Amino acid sequence: MSKQAPSSPNATTEAEVDPDEEAEQAPVTTGSEAVIRALENEGVEAAFGVQGGAIMPVYDALYHSDIRHVTMAHEQGAAHAADAFSVVRNEPGVCLATSGPGATNLVTGIADANMDSDGLLALTGQVPSDMVGSDAFQETDTTGVTAPITKHNYFASDADTVGDTVGEALALAGEGRPGPTLVDLPKNVTLDETDAEPGPAEPPETTRPQYVADEENVEEAAEAIEAAERPLLLFGGGVIKGDATEQARAFARGHEIPVVTTMPGIGSFPEDDDLCLSWAGMHGTGYANMAITHTDLLIAVGTRFDDRLTGGIDTFAPEAEVVHIDIDPAEISKNVHADYPLVGDAGIVLDQVDDAIDASPDADEWREQCQTWKDEYPMDYATPDDEPLKPQFVVEILDEATGDDAIVTSGVGQHQMWAAQYWTFTEPRTWVSSHGLGTMGYGLPAAIGARIAADDDQDVVCIDGDGSFLMTIQELSVAVREELDITVAVLNNEYIGMVRQWQDAFFEGRRMAAEYNWCPEFDMLAEAFGARGFRVDDYDEVAETVEEAVAYDGPSVIDFHIDPAENVYPMVPSGGANGQFALTEDQL
Amino acid sequence: MSSQENDETDDLPKHGLKGPSPDERPHPEGRRNSQGIRIDPEAEAEPEQRRAVLSALVEDDPGVLSRIAGLFSRRQFNIESLTVGPTTVENHSRITMVIEESDPGIDQAEKQLAKLKPVIAVGELDDDAVRTELVLLKVEGDEPDKVHAVTEMYDGQTLDAGPRTITVQLTGDEQKIDDAIDAFRQFGIIEIARTGYTALARGDQATVPGEKPGTADEPTQPTNAQ
Ligand SMILES: Cc1ncc(C[n+]2csc(CCOP(=O)(O)OP(=O)(O)O)c2C)c(N)n1
Numbered sequence: 001m002s003k004q005a006p007s008s009p010n011a012t013t014e015a016e017v018d019p020d021e022e023a024e025q026a027p028v029t030t031g032s033e034a035v036i037r038a039l040e041n042e043g044v045e046a047a048f049g050v051q052g053g054a055i056m057p058v059y060d061a062l063y064h065s066d067i068r069h070v071t072m073a074h075e076q077g078a079a080h081a082a083d084a085f086s087v088v089r090n091e092p093g094v095c096l097a098t099s100g101p102g103a104t105n106l107v108t109g110i111a112d113a114n115m116d117s118d119g120l121l122a123l124t125g126q127v128p129s130d131m132v133g134s135d136a137f138q139e140t141d142t143t144g145v146t147a148p149i150t151k152h153n154y155f156a157s158d159a160d161t162v163g164d165t166v167g168e169a170l171a172l173a174g175e176g177r178p179g180p181t182l183v184d185l186p187k188n189v190t191l192d193e194t195d196a197e198p199g200p201a202e203p204p205e206t207t208r209p210q211y212v213a214d215e216e217n218v219e220e221a222a223e224a225i226e227a228a229e230r231p232l233l234l235f236g237g238g239v240i241k242g243d244a245t246e247q248a249r250a251f252a253r254g255h256e257i258p259v260v261t262t263m264p265g266i267g268s269f270p271e272d273d274d275l276c277l278s279w280a281g282m283h284g285t286g287y288a289n290m291a292i293t294h295t296d297l298l299i300a301v302g303t304r305f306d307d308r309l310t311g312g313i314d315t316f317a318p319e320a321e322v323v324h325i326d327i328d329p330a331e332i333s334k335n336v337h338a339d340y341p342l343v344g345d346a347g348i349v350l351d352q353v354d355d356a357i358d359a360s361p362d363a364d365e366w367r368e369q370c371q372t373w374k375d376e377y378p379m380d381y382a383t384p385d386d387e388p389l390k391p392q393f394v395v396e397i398l399d400e401a402t403g404d405d406a407i408v409t410s411g412v413g414q415h416q417m418w419a420a421q422y423w424t425f426t427e428p429r430t431w432v433s434s435h436g437l438g439t440m441g442y443g444l445p446a447a448i449g450a451r452i453a454a455d456d457d458q459d460v461v462c463i464d465g466d467g468s469f470l471m472t473i474q475e476l477s478v479a480v481r482e483e484l485d486i487t488v489a490v491l492n493n494e495y496i497g498m499v500r501q502w503q504d505a506f507f508e509g510r511r512m513a514a515e516y517n518w519c520p521e522f523d524m525l526a527e528a529f530g531a532r533g534f535r536v537d538d539y540d541e542v543a544e545t546v547e548e549a550v551a552y553d554g555p556s557v558i559d560f561h562i563d564p565a566e567n568v569y570p571m572v573p574s575g576g577a578n579g580q581f582a583l584t585e586d587q588l
Numbered sequence: 589m590s591s592q593e594n595d596e597t598d599d600l601p602k603h604g605l606k607g608p609s610p611d612e613r614p615h616p617e618g619r620r621n622s623q624g625i626r627i628d629p630e631a632e633a634e635p636e637q638r639r640a641v642l643s644a645l646v647e648d649d650p651g652v653l654s655r656i657a658g659l660f661s662r663r664q665f666n667i668e669s670l671t672v673g674p675t676t677v678e679n680h681s682r683i684t685m686v687i688e689e690s691d692p693g694i695d696q697a698e699k700q701l702a703k704l705k706p707v708i709a710v711g712e713l714d715d716d717a718v719r720t721e722l723v724l725l726k727v728e729g730d731e732p733d734k735v736h737a738v739t740e741m742y743d744g745q746t747l748d749a750g751p752r753t754i755t756v757q758l759t760g761d762e763q764k765i766d767d768a769i770d771a772f773r774q775f776g777i778i779e780i781a782r783t784g785y786t787a788l789a790r791g792d793q794a795t796v797p798g799e800k801p802g803t804a805d806e807p808t809q810p811t812n813a814q
Contacts, residue, residue, distance in 0.1 A: 147651070148658055151705075152705035206707060206708050313624045315620075316620060316624070329699050329702070330702070330703055333624070334624075334696060337626060
């Protein structure tokens with residue numbers, strides 16, 4: 001994991017001489033150096049990107065910095081890696097790209113981070129200011145293109161202020177509800193001389209969120225909770241981003257309220273806890289969806305009620321009043337009307353409500369009922385020996401073979417659902433996936449970002465689909481070059497399986513463009529990249545191969561040839577009622 | 589980064605958007621409609637649309653107008669008009685928007701606007717707000733006297749009178765402008781340019797929350813409060 005820049009040995013020696021005393025920083029002399037100084041001031045440790053003409057001055061300033069730069073194979077990979085870094089570290093990730101194609105290649109990753117409220121700072125090169133608007137070489141209206149998918153973006157106009165702008169953008173990305181920000185850097189601005197040291201990084205005055213909920217509203221919500229007969233907690237990704245898992249766990253356990261999570265909320269509450277009903281929604285557990293259907297008081301924390309969670313709004317939690325805790329006022333009553341709106345930071349508001357509750361709701365019967373649903377609709381799959389390999393089994397073995405705090409990243413499709421369903425998550429920030437945008441190809445670059453963000457003894461596993469893996473497979477070269485200890489498990493069904501599942505269910509089996517039977521041999525391809533490659537067709541080989549791949553200290557790829565006919569269940573058909581999930585094809 | 593220790597609570601900014609207090613909120617029963625709102629089963633399933641005049645005080649960042657326009661199109665808000673111009677405070681502009689939406693839609697539009705970085709504060713104007721629109725009308729110049737009479741009737745001004753066309757300017761509320769346009773039809777209207785509403789709250793009410801009338805030279809404190 002050593003940094004490659006020639007300057008680093010020097011820097012390391014200095015640090016070793018006196019680790020406590022911060023090395024005296026050379027004064028800023030150019031716009032680029034101000035940009036890098038702004039990142040350093042905020043403790044940015046890593047950045048992901050690809051070089052190019054308009055961003056070269058910034059890279060030149062990075063040459064002398066201790067920030068670890070990871071050169072990615074494609075800018076989409078850089079954005080996803082930075083995004084995953086932010087999920088694991090709970091601080092904004094940083095990615096860099098040149099103007100034009102570099103910037104547009106970031107777009108998918110920025111949009112992904114935007115949908116999942118992941119803090120991300122994108123720094124893009126731009127043609128010199130006096131050429132902007134002339135259709136110059138590699139010019140794109142980057143702020144225009146990314147305006148709808150960023151929290152805010154900036155066009156840097158001046159070397160004297162560019163450092164402050166970058167600091168503000170970084171602070172804004174992490175403030176309140178996190179999200180992506182972007183600073184477009186015209187080449188003259190980064191080359192121009194300046195001695196302006198960036199000041200403290202502060203988000204703009206106009207965006208300050210409210211952290212503490214209105215006390216009157218808290219009292220009222222607390223009363224509703226006390227009176228509830230069938231209370232249910234719904235933890236979304238906001239619980240994790242708000243660093244509120246401790247408060248959330250204490251709240252649930254203190255009042256013995258069953259917990260359902262959203263998919264981004266996976267890990268906010270341990271899935272092996274008796275109170276946990278796992279995640280709800282289209283492919284969520286039957287028991288989570290039953291609980292949502294029958295609760296009389298849904299206490300939702302940090303969720304935006306995405307339609308993959310709610311199904312048809314008119315049938316969502318039909319018997320429930322809703323308490324909604326969120327730091328973003330615009331999320332309150334956006335998709336589901338909040339009877340008890342609480343705007344504020346998840347952890348602070350949960351504590352406020354906790355303080356206001358005099359007596360826990362009396363819900364013995366309800367808890368028993370939830371338990372009954374667990375027995376009634378277990379997560380199960382068939383594994384007769386003569387059948388082709390089942391993907392769910394592979395996920396379970398991977399879970400067993402890795403540490404409790406292992407990080408799982410995924411692509412998008414059936415494999416993503418199996419990973420979320422059959423891995424037992426117990427820690428926050430260990431499930432790193434593309435939820436809102438559903439971006440195929442997210443898994444491998446995310447594993448790279450997660451690996452760099454994670455503790456050394458944390459395992460990182462990417463559970464990918466054959467289709468998703470092919471979309472960003474070039475990033476394997478990065479994992480090999482950087483010697484990253486990542487295990488990629490491809491659940492290879494030679495289909496873009498989720499599409500095939502829908503075609504079989506809703507398009508009378510016309511499998512138009514869903515077959516991927518021209519898939520390469522992923523194990524050999526991995527070896528060609530310089531990684532370890534394995535291929536598994538049978539049940540007997542799974543455990544042994546997984547062990548070997550996980551033990552290998554570097555990137556490895558296991559190509560699991562799974563049952564191509566396997567489908568994801570339970571399933572709530574899109575727009576349907578959560579309580580009416582199909583457990584088999586016949587029930588659709 | 590977003591972790592907040594409890595004992596720090598008091599130091600935290602508290603001027604976000606609060607949402608209405610309990611007694612200001614309806615507590616309907618029944619099932620949800622397609623907007624996620626519980627409705628009285630007897631009542632109409634879809635909330636009615638109404639017109640709202642929103643005023644936003646914004647920083648004059650580059651691209652602020654396109655950000656606001658982009659927000660409206662991306663979120664499918666039904667926008668009727670949008671006017672923009674500087675205020676007494678340097679680097680601030682006021683944007684007045686008329687939208688036609690259901691109550692929840694108007695609420696969403698306000699909240700989403702408030703989230704934009706250049707937006708300092710945003711609010712909906714009461715029905716009694718002072719609102720006015722400007723229109724330029726170009727009509728055939730065959731009957732200048734009559735045109736002049738109608739222009740006078742509507743307190744308008746003639747801006748240009750030539751042998752073939754006459755251009756007049758009118759200001760007023762929507763009803764007055766609509767009536768005037770009707771009256772000018774008899775002469776043959778060639779072209780019309782309407783600005784859409786611009787508006788201010790009446791009396792010493794603040795047009796956007798936190799804006800202090802009479803202290804125009806003091807910068808408005810950002811508040812996204814209700
Ligand atoms: C970039 C992108 N393109 C298309 C889709 C639509 N899509 C959703 S799931 C899916 C199939 C994914 O196939 P694969 O990665 O092989 O996973 P599987 O479903 O077979 O496990 C497709 C094409 C998408 N989500 N993302």
